[in-house]
Amino acid sequence: MNKEKQITPYPLRLESDLRKRLEEVAAQNGRSLHAEIIACLSVASGHKSDAEKADEERIRAIALEVVREELKKSGVAPAPEHETGFSIPMQKRHY
Numbered sequence: 001m002n003k004e005k006q007i008t009p010y011p012l013r014l015e016s017d018l019r020k021r022l023e024e025v026a027a028q029n030g031r032s033l034h035a036e037i038i039a040c041l042s043v044a045s046g047h048k049s050d051a052e053k054a055d056e057e058r059i060r061a062i063a064l065e066v067v068r069e070e071l072k073k074s075g076v077a078p079a080p081e082h083e084t085g086f087s088i089p090m091q092k093r094h095y
Contacts (some may be wrong), residue, residue, distance in 0.1 A: 012037070 026036035027094070
């Protein structure tokens with residue numbers, strides 16, 4: 001392994017109850033204890049992997065498409081491409 005990319009080991013002492021619980025959760029998630037600890041720390045620190053970021057982008061794109069389709073069905077037109085948002089066609093009122 002390249003020395004620049006080699007991760008320095010970090011010994012971690014866990015109370016037996018916590019270790020047992022982490023091992024149970026790791027087994028449920030199909031991960032090793034190490035992978036489960038990394039996953040927990042990543043979530044706790046707000047860190048997202050590239051795969052998670054890509055998933056979020058795909059979800060946003062799908063949600064946006066669904067919203068656009070539903071708005072279109074209800075008569076709300078998308079704004080011109082140089083603008084953002086939607087425009088609602090106004091009916092002229094006759095007084």
